[in-house]
Amino acid sequence: xxxxxxxxxxxxxxxxxxxxxxxxxxxxxxxxxxxxxxxxxxxxxxxxxxxxxxxxxxxxxxxxxxxxxxxxxxxxxxxxxxxxxxxxxxxxxxxxxxxxxxxxxxxxxxxxxxxxxxxxxxxxxxxxxxxxxxxxxxxxxxxxxxxxxxxxxxxxxxxxxxxxxxxxxxxxxxxxxxxxxxxxxxxxxxxxxxxxxxxxxxxxxxxxxxxxxxxxxxxxxxxxxxxxxxxxxxxxxxxxxxxxxxxxxxxxxxxxxxxxxxxxxxxxxxxxxxxxxxxxxxxxxxxxxxxxxxxxxxxxxxxxxxxxxxxxxxxxxxxxxxxxxxxxxxxxxxxxxxxxxxxxxxxxxxxxxxxxxxxxxxxxxxxxxxxxxxxxxxxxxxxxxxxxxxxxxxxxxxxxxxxxxxxxxxxxxx
Amino acid sequence: xxxxxxxxxxxxxxxxxxxxxxxxxxxxxxxxxxxxxxxxxxxxxxxxxxxxxxxxxxxxxxxxxxxxxxxxxxxxxxxxxxxxxxxxxxxxxxxxxxxxxxxxxxxxxxxxxxxxxxxx
Numbered sequence: 001x002x003x004x005x006x007x008x009x010x011x012x013x014x015x016x017x018x019x020x021x022x023x024x025x026x027x028x029x030x031x032x033x034x035x036x037x038x039x040x041x042x043x044x045x046x047x048x049x050x051x052x053x054x055x056x057x058x059x060x061x062x063x064x065x066x067x068x069x070x071x072x073x074x075x076x077x078x079x080x081x082x083x084x085x086x087x088x089x090x091x092x093x094x095x096x097x098x099x100x101x102x103x104x105x106x107x108x109x110x111x112x113x114x115x116x117x118x119x120x121x122x123x124x125x126x127x128x129x130x131x132x133x134x135x136x137x138x139x140x141x142x143x144x145x146x147x148x149x150x151x152x153x154x155x156x157x158x159x160x161x162x163x164x165x166x167x168x169x170x171x172x173x174x175x176x177x178x179x180x181x182x183x184x185x186x187x188x189x190x191x192x193x194x195x196x197x198x199x200x201x202x203x204x205x206x207x208x209x210x211x212x213x214x215x216x217x218x219x220x221x222x223x224x225x226x227x228x229x230x231x232x233x234x235x236x237x238x239x240x241x242x243x244x245x246x247x248x249x250x251x252x253x254x255x256x257x258x259x260x261x262x263x264x265x266x267x268x269x270x271x272x273x274x275x276x277x278x279x280x281x282x283x284x285x286x287x288x289x290x291x292x293x294x295x296x297x298x299x300x301x302x303x304x305x306x307x308x309x310x311x312x313x314x315x316x317x318x319x320x321x322x323x324x325x326x327x328x329x330x331x332x333x334x335x336x337x338x339x340x341x342x343x344x345x346x347x348x349x350x351x352x353x354x355x356x357x358x359x360x361x362x363x364x365x366x367x368x369x370x371x372x373x374x375x376x377x378x379x380x381x382x383x384x385x386x387x388x389x390x391x392x393x394x395x396x397x398x399x400x401x402x403x404x405x406x407x408x409x410x411x412x413x414x
Numbered sequence: 415x416x417x418x419x420x421x422x423x424x425x426x427x428x429x430x431x432x433x434x435x436x437x438x439x440x441x442x443x444x445x446x447x448x449x450x451x452x453x454x455x456x457x458x459x460x461x462x463x464x465x466x467x468x469x470x471x472x473x474x475x476x477x478x479x480x481x482x483x484x485x486x487x488x489x490x491x492x493x494x495x496x497x498x499x500x501x502x503x504x505x506x507x508x509x510x511x512x513x514x515x516x517x518x519x520x521x522x523x524x525x526x527x528x529x530x531x532x533x534x
Contacts, residue, residue: 050529
């Protein structure tokens with residue numbers, strides 16, 4: 001017989017989303033809540049993100065990841081948040097019963113009034129992108145290399161090629177250079193960088209690291225350890241262009257080729273998923289299709305800025321509060337939000353139309369002089385839009401109320 | 415006289431480009447740049463500065479590396495020398511976030527401070 005306890009609110013994950021959700025829930029007056037995390041310390045990925053650029057919105061200051069986490073941990077301490085660390089959530093069922101395990105307390109079940117999913121994301125591995133060549137040591141995902149250097153104190157290699165120009169890849173190119181490695185190139189399959197402009201400038205230009213756009217890895221060489229990689233230019237359809245191969249001697253290949261929301265628990269419980277975001281389908285309170293189960297931060301959709309992740313945690317906490325108090329608007333009256341083919345992704349997927357709603361949008365391709373339209377009654381003009389920068393736009397509730405059906409999100413521009 | 419440079423503004427995500435050069439001791443720039451961007455680009459041309467974030471050795475048994483940063487930006491040209499100084503620095507508990515770990519790094523007047531607590 002498994003021991004069973006009961007709590008009002010469980011938060012899974014103690015990264016920026018989970019911490020903000022916990023602090024906000026406590027402030028709203030929810031007393032009986034526990035934050036579960038499998039790591040020995042709270043803070044999630046922030047602990048290894050030692051670079052600056054966090055907190056510009058939440059604290060009007062430029063903080064490093066550990067500093068940002070530290071601020072939230074102090075707040076959590078002040079409001080008295082309970083953490084259950086070194087604890088893995090094995091399973092969630094549709095009736096909001098969690099099965100958790102830890103070395104200290106063994107196996108137990110927790111019946112929850114509400115659950116906030118804040119598990120973050122994982123890195124896309126080599127296997128998912130099919131790089132040809134041998135399988136030697138020396139191939140790391142960028143985030144793994146980040147953990148090795150910044151927390152565990154190991155250098156993954158001395159001569160490095162980075163595949164993918166996502167922010168973590170760019171930041172690791174700089175980090176490795178500062179620690180004495182030689183970063184020979186960053187290759188990006190797209191014709192434009194996937195990371196933020198400031199990272200391209202401060203991580204690559206600052207150290208004269210070449211960024212090869214429309215390039216990918218054609219082959220990995222080496223038997224026991226990486227000895228070289230062959231890079232190749234690609235056409236618009238990502239097909240290699242014959243004759244453009246160049247061999248680069250290196251001992252390490254870092255992969256920064258995208259992040260995937262970590263939704264094993266959500267899927268097993270039957271939460272409806274959005275194939276575009278890889279996260280749950282949610283309302284404007286970030287409630288999933290399972291009543292009482294909420295999703296926020298990178299497990300919902302991969303964000304660019306941590307401040308937004310924290311804000312999402314707060315929204316989810318409000319939702320959980322309304323659900324626990326029996327004040328959540330009825331699901332059947334919600335208005336669906338539908339992106340057209342110009343939009344990469346949009347969250348939330350349906351809105352209550354009781355309040356103005358903030359839509360989180362990524363466009364499909366870079367655009368200048370962009371006009372974003374939501375339904376018939378709302379448009380917003382932006383000088384530029386890029387897939388790498390999520391657009392937050394607050395749409396008045398009247399737009400949803402007058403729709404009489406699904407509200408389409410679309411954009412046009414040059 | 416420093417030669418002209420093509421710089422990208424990073425004060426906002428727009429990433430505007432400008433040509434920046436010096437003329438009779440004054441920094442000139444060509445390109446559609448806002449007021450905030452102008453002052454960034456002028457500084458970037460005169461003396462680029464960066465906040466250095468890195469780790470030092472932790473003598474706490476549970477973690478091996480401890481995160482630190484410069485309290486203010488330091489000249490970009492000093493980054494590698496700063497890394498060298500910091501490569502032999504060790505911390506022991508107790509440390510509080512914002513504690514000074516290295517005072518007046520390389521005579522820049524800038525301190526290196528702790529980014530986290532290190533407790534026993």
